[in-house]
Amino acid sequence: MSGIVIKDLDVWFGSGRDRVDAVRSASFEVAQGDSFGLVGESGSGKSTILRALTGLAPDWRGKMQAGGELLGKSRTRSFYKSVQMVFQDPYASLHPRHSVDQVLSETLGLHGFSGIDKRIVNLLDDVGLGSSFRFRYPHQLSGGQRQRVAIARALAPEPQTLLLDEPTSALDVSVQAEILNLLTDLRAARNLTYLMVSHDLAVVGHMCERIAVMRNGEIVEIMSVGDMRAMQPVHEYTKQLLESSRGYVRAELSA
Amino acid sequence: MNLLDVENLWVRFPSRTGVFDAVRGVSFSLGKERLGIVGESGSGKSMTGRAILRLIRKPGIVTADRIAIDGQDIMAMSERQMRTVRGQRISMVMQDPKFSLNPVMTVGEQIMESYALHANATKAETRRKALEMLEAVSIRDPERVFRAYPHEMSGGMGQRIMIAMMLIPDPEILIADEPTSALDVSVQTQVLSILDRLVEARGMGLIFISHDLNLVSSFCDRVLIMYAGRIVEVCRADRLSEAQHPYTRGLLNSLPRLDQPDRRLEVLKRDPVWRNADSVSGML
Numbered sequence: 001m002s003g004i005v006i007k008d009l010d011v012w013f014g015s016g017r018d019r020v021d022a023v024r025s026a027s028f029e030v031a032q033g034d035s036f037g038l039v040g041e042s043g044s045g046k047s048t049i050l051r052a053l054t055g056l057a058p059d060w061r062g063k064m065q066a067g068g069e070l071l072g073k074s075r076t077r078s079f080y081k082s083v084q085m086v087f088q089d090p091y092a093s094l095h096p097r098h099s100v101d102q103v104l105s106e107t108l109g110l111h112g113f114s115g116i117d118k119r120i121v122n123l124l125d126d127v128g129l130g131s132s133f134r135f136r137y138p139h140q141l142s143g144g145q146r147q148r149v150a151i152a153r154a155l156a157p158e159p160q161t162l163l164l165d166e167p168t169s170a171l172d173v174s175v176q177a178e179i180l181n182l183l184t185d186l187r188a189a190r191n192l193t194y195l196m197v198s199h200d201l202a203v204v205g206h207m208c209e210r211i212a213v214m215r216n217g218e219i220v221e222i223m224s225v226g227d228m229r230a231m232q233p234v235h236e237y238t239k240q241l242l243e244s245s246r247g248y249v250r251a252e253l254s255a
Numbered sequence: 256m257n258l259l260d261v262e263n264l265w266v267r268f269p270s271r272t273g274v275f276d277a278v279r280g281v282s283f284s285l286g287k288e289r290l291g292i293v294g295e296s297g298s299g300k301s302m303t304g305r306a307i308l309r310l311i312r313k314p315g316i317v318t319a320d321r322i323a324i325d326g327q328d329i330m331a332m333s334e335r336q337m338r339t340v341r342g343q344r345i346s347m348v349m350q351d352p353k354f355s356l357n358p359v360m361t362v363g364e365q366i367m368e369s370y371a372l373h374a375n376a377t378k379a380e381t382r383r384k385a386l387e388m389l390e391a392v393s394i395r396d397p398e399r400v401f402r403a404y405p406h407e408m409s410g411g412m413g414q415r416i417m418i419a420m421m422l423i424p425d426p427e428i429l430i431a432d433e434p435t436s437a438l439d440v441s442v443q444t445q446v447l448s449i450l451d452r453l454v455e456a457r458g459m460g461l462i463f464i465s466h467d468l469n470l471v472s473s474f475c476d477r478v479l480i481m482y483a484g485r486i487v488e489v490c491r492a493d494r495l496s497e498a499q500h501p502y503t504r505g506l507l508n509s510l511p512r513l514d515q516p517d518r519r520l521e522v523l524k525r526d527p528v529w530r531n532a533d534s535v536s537g538m539l
């Protein structure tokens with residue numbers, strides 16, 4: 001029941017000549033306990049799908065279901081207890097004048113948890129930050145440290161579903177490995193559902209069973225991780241994407 | 256002469272509980288090359304970049320024996336001279352691109368403003384140039400983006416706008432802090448080839464901070480590997496896979512691989528000894 005269903009979803013911003021049809025007739029389903037990846041062109045609407053689910057994109061039509069609810073205009077508190085999001089831009093999603101401690105205790109308090117002190121210590125530990133970071137402010141943290149605070153905050157309410165927008169792109173690969181292992185363990189232990197955006201195809205391949213490829217507002221292909229590993233795409237764009245994932249190839253420079 | 260020499264750079268943050276040393280005595284130089292910096296989250300990569308531009312905020316303290324561009328010591332310059340350096344000679348693409356754009360000005364106004372500072376052009380020319388730059392970084396609908404505000408941009412669009420803006424002054428040195436982490440691989444290739452051309456054709460020096468080991472290894476010439484505020488290893492980029500330091504080895508081993516699935520990723524056991532070893536020199 002608490003998987004994710006997206007059906008014929010359109011999301012747009014603005015009007016007139018500045019109207020952007022950011023997502024056009026997107027459809028996919030993620031069963032509870034599954035992990036689904038979104039990859040594709042920069043600006044193709046990946047973050048917009050996640051933001052529409054959490055109620056941050058007001059103009060949409062179609063059907064969305066998550067956290068056991070059929071979604072309408074606004075989201076309830078119980079929705080945010082069961083569905084949490086890690087934003088692509090951790091700087092913008094953390095209040096500049098709230099310390100790490102305030103961020104976490106506020107979220108825990110809002111969702112009615114007790115034993116907050118112990119929980120904060122555990123959460124910081126889980127994301128590899130340790131208690132020495134507890135009273136720091138966002139500007140006193142490196143990019144990757146901020147990202148880990150954002151992950152800790154999303155984990156705090158013990159959600160059933162996590163929407164992860166580039167959760168490890170600001171982390172070095174050893175910390176990334178720790179976070180991905182943590183997410184894998186949590187999913188196994190609590191049967192969590194993940195919807196994850198990443199530009200790193202190896203990361204998506206590691207975490208997800210199925211992957212949707214987006215381009216210019218549309219899902220051009222939904223593939224299994226097996227087909228992705230075997231480099232067997234159907235769509236031309238996916239082929240291009242898989243081929244350029246091998247590293248930078250220096251073109252012959254013509255003067 | 257090197258484009259940049261950094262000798263014994265320290266960045267310190269005093270607090271009530273003591274002083275935190277974010278960068279601890281690093282030395283390196285930059286030629287007309289692509290110099291990669293990789294390393295642990297929090298190891299001082301961004302602070303090193305900001306220190307070169309003297310952009311460390313209070314209460315942070317920067318000291319160095321020497322930071323020289325073309326032989327001129329930056330540490331001895333007045334704040335006024337520094338502004339010229341920042342505006343014309345060294346550009347930096349910050350790690351949080353949207354945060355460094357002005358939220359209440361449209362993207363087009365911002366690009367036009369920085370172009371106007373550097374070129375004596377008519378309004379129409381400036382506008383055309385700005386649209387051209389958006390197209391160059393593979394923005395699909397430059398006209399719309401020109402009129403839009405930073406918060407209306409996707410993560411990767413913000414990064415590309417920042418890169419376009421930082422290239423306007425035609426800098427001698429570009430410090431790019433995770434400039435392509437939000438770009439899909441195919442747009443990334445297009446953006447990197449622009450930087451590549453500037454290094455090859457115009458002799459720009461590029462400091463490329465990134466967590467993407469495959470990318471750094473295929474794109475850069477040399478790599479510095481940082482750990483706990485120090486450089487623990489320096490190597491040729493195309494030899495990164497043969498790196499020796501246990502930290503670097505650990506990084507290489509913890510990469511997920513598309514061709515070799517693994518249920519659990521290897522994690523690194525950090526040895527306290529790494530923190531205390533002297534910084535390795537990255538001077539040319």
Ligand SMILES: Nc1ncnc2c1ncn2[C@@H]1O[C@H](COP(=O)(O)OP(=O)(O)OP(=O)(O)O)[C@@H](O)[C@H]1O
Pocket residue numbers: 013014020022041042043044045046047048049088406407408409410411412437438439
């Ligand atoms: N608040 C907004 N107002 C207007 N347009 C918006 C807004 N948010 C997003 N857009 C537009 O919607 C499109 C899709 O953006 P989105 O952030 O979903 O892309 P993305 O696939 O996440 O890209 P990236 O990989 O670069 O983060 C872009 O063209 C963007 O400019």
Ligand SMILES: Nc1ncnc2c1ncn2[C@@H]1O[C@H](COP(=O)(O)OP(=O)(O)OP(=O)(O)O)[C@@H](O)[C@H]1O
Pocket residue numbers: 139140141142143144145170171172268275277294295296297298299300301302303314315350
């Ligand atoms: N104002 C501050 N006060 C105290 N410590 C700070 C401050 N700003 C940064 N630091 C610390 O300095 C260290 C170096 O930060 P820096 O931003 O250079 O890391 P980084 O290598 O760029 O990491 P990342 O890859 O996560 O971006 C970090 O451990 C950070 O917590």
Ligand SMILES: [Mg+2]
Pocket residue numbers: 046047048088165409410411
């Ligand atoms: Mg996005």
Ligand SMILES: [Mg+2]
Pocket residue numbers: 142143144300301302350432
């Ligand atoms: Mg950084």
